[in-house]
Amino acid sequence: MAQKPVALVDANNFYASCERVFNPSLRGKPVIVLSNNDGCVVARSDEAKALGIGMGVPVFQIRDIIKKHHVEAWSSNYTLYGSMSRRMMATLETLAPEVEPYSIDEAFVWLPGFSPAELDRHAVKIRQTVAMHTGIPVSVGLSQTKTLAKLANHEAKKNPVFKGAGVCNLTDFSQSELDELLSNVQVGDVWGIGPRRTRFLQQHGVLTAYDLKEMPDGWLLKNLTVTGLRTAWELRGIPCLPQEMTPPAKKTIVTSRGFGRLIESLEELTEAVTVYVSRLGEKLRAQHSVASRMEVFINTSHFASHGERYANAITLRLPQPTAYTPELVAHARRGLAKIYRPGLKYQKAGVMVLDLVPETGRQLNLFGEGEGGPEIIERNRQLMAAVDGINKEMGQGTLRLGPAGTRQTWNMRREKLSRRYTTRWDEILEITG
DNA sequence: TCTGGGGTCCTAGGACCC
DNA sequence: TCTGGGGTCCTAGGACCC
Numbered sequence: 001m002a003q004k005p006v007a008l009v010d011a012n013n014f015y016a017s018c019e020r021v022f023n024p025s026l027r028g029k030p031v032i033v034l035s036n037n038d039g040c041v042v043a044r045s046d047e048a049k050a051l052g053i054g055m056g057v058p059v060f061q062i063r064d065i066i067k068k069h070h071v072e073a074w075s076s077n078y079t080l081y082g083s084m085s086r087r088m089m090a091t092l093e094t095l096a097p098e099v100e101p102y103s104i105d106e107a108f109v110w111l112p113g114f115s116p117a118e119l120d121r122h123a124v125k126i127r128q129t130v131a132m133h134t135g136i137p138v139s140v141g142l143s144q145t146k147t148l149a150k151l152a153n154h155e156a157k158k159n160p161v162f163k164g165a166g167v168c169n170l171t172d173f174s175q176s177e178l179d180e181l182l183s184n185v186q187v188g189d190v191w192g193i194g195p196r197r198t199r200f201l202q203q204h205g206v207l208t209a210y211d212l213k214e215m216p217d218g219w220l221l222k223n224l225t226v227t228g229l230r231t232a233w234e235l236r237g238i239p240c241l242p243q244e245m246t247p248p249a250k251k252t253i254v255t256s257r258g259f260g261r262l263i264e265s266l267e268e269l270t271e272a273v274t275v276y277v278s279r280l281g282e283k284l285r286a287q288h289s290v291a292s293r294m295e296v297f298i299n300t301s302h303f304a305s306h307g308e309r310y311a312n313a314i315t316l317r318l319p320q321p322t323a324y325t326p327e328l329v330a331h332a333r334r335g336l337a338k339i340y341r342p343g344l345k346y347q348k349a350g351v352m353v354l355d356l357v358p359e360t361g362r363q364l365n366l367f368g369e370g371e372g373g374p375e376i377i378e379r380n381r382q383l384m385a386a387v388d389g390i391n392k393e394m395g396q397g398t399l400r401l402g403p404a405g406t407r408q409t410w411n412m413r414r415e416k417l418s419r420r421y422t423t424r425w426d427e428i429l430e431i432t433g
Numbered sequence: 434t435c436t437g438g439g440g441t442c443c444t445a446g447g448a449c450c451c
Numbered sequence: 452t453c454t455g456g457g458g459t460c461c462t463a464g465g466a467c468c469c
Contacts, residue, residue, distance in 0.1 A: 035437035042437070058436040076437085103469045194467050225443060227467080254439055303436060315462095350438090413435095 003239065005119055005142055005171050007109040008149040009092060009126060012137045012157065012166075014105035015043035018084045019074050021135035022421045030071045034059060037258050037412045038075055075414035081105075083422040084134060091133045095126055100244050106153075108146060110243065116172035123167040143170040146241045147234030150191040151209065155181070182235065183210035192231040197224060209235060249287050249356065255280040256350025259410040262301070266340050268410055269298065269349055270333055275408070276351045277332045281325035282391070284353060285384055288360070290321035291353035294328065296335035301347040312339040321357055324380045325387075328353075395424065 030047035098110035141152025188198035299311035
């Protein structure tokens with residue numbers, strides 16, 4: 001039976017490419033994008049990779065390279081990247097009926113009924129159209145399963161045979177040609193095989209994707225659980241991973257940040273947690289969910305050479321499922337006060353909501369007292385909808401709860417932030433002649 | 434001085450029940 | 452020495468992904 005070909009379309013060096021789209025002077029130069037607080041490298045242009053700058057390295061360790069080679073180091077600008085991602089996905093939607101966005105910079109695209117030759121042409125068209133509409137370069141990998149499409153995409157980026165075209169189409173490979181290619185792929189480069197399993201597999205003589213594919217099912221199940229077994233089947237061309245056209249609602253949502261400087265007082269921690277909970281409430285309401293449980297966590301620095309190390313978390317069961325920010329804030333503050341210890345220098349705080357249920361499906365506490373009443377819940381829901389609407393239109397944080405504080409001197413460092421070219425009128429690209 | 438943030442799935446083990 | 456057999460629910464931790 002003929003299977004449905006799937007393409008993995010993945011942007012090249014996405015964040016660095018986004019910065020270049022609006023700042024052409026960065027083209028041809030080594031560019032890196034930094035994590036929050038300008039801590040680590042999270043994206044690198046090809047030129048930066050060629051300088052030996054690794055993924056995830058702390059910036060302070062590569063100061064010399066940055067200076068010597070005039071590396072352009074930019075703070076991450078997720079507002080910009082999110083907007084560029086939506087443009088990219090919208091473009092893909094025009095090129096194929098079945099698109100599954102997988103992460104901010106990649107999507108699975110199903111192309112039912114295409115012959116291998118048509119797939120080649122369509123992959124080229126995808127690359128050209130995305131480049132034309134967004135300015136972002138992408139690579140395309142094609143095969144019969146998601147895992148093989150991922151692997152093909154990796155080949156399109158790394159293997160000299162495919163790199164020039166930026167496309168690797170495995171759909172017309174014979175089994176022996178495919179085996180040949182798989183035996184040149186390190187087992188650790190297979191999607192789903194992380195550092196831990198790579199080490200384990202190598203110890204057992206399983207060195208390549210081909211070796212993994214050929215292992216007996218019983219051995220795979222016993223040593224790599226059912227997830228490893230699925231990976232091997234996918235390498236054999238048997239789809240085991242579902243096609244998810246509409247993203248399922250999230251089951252947990254987290255908002256957490258490291259601070260721009262260490263903070264000690266409960267007042268400032270409370271201020272930060274209040275801001276995070278407000279953001280969390282927005283995310284929760286955006287997917288029309290309410291939360292039944294909440295976790296609050298704080299910690300000091302892992303790396304502090306002085307000062308005591310401390311990390312703690314508390315889980316609260318909410319009296320009834322809610323997405324009403326003032327209620328979430330009240331619970332978060334209560335939890336924070338319980339785990340706060342004075343005299344420590346805190347580096348990070350975060351809030352998570354768990355056991356999310358659909359807003360419409362919640363159990364209303366019909367006979368509960370006061371704040372639980374259905375009319376009040378409905379009024380609060382409308383209030384939040386109004387606040388979210390205003391913030392969406394006027395910019396995040398335009399309207400917020402008073403006690404969140406306005407100084408926020410603990411906010412993260414972003415020393416070299418590009419403008420929000422695509423989402424803010426006052427920061428739109430200017431053409432000067 | 435300086436080390437990201439946000440998710441999912443799977444399994445094992447304990448508490449508790451009949 | 453030996454000490455039921457299920458079943459459910461919950462949590463913690465591991466492993467992986469971007």
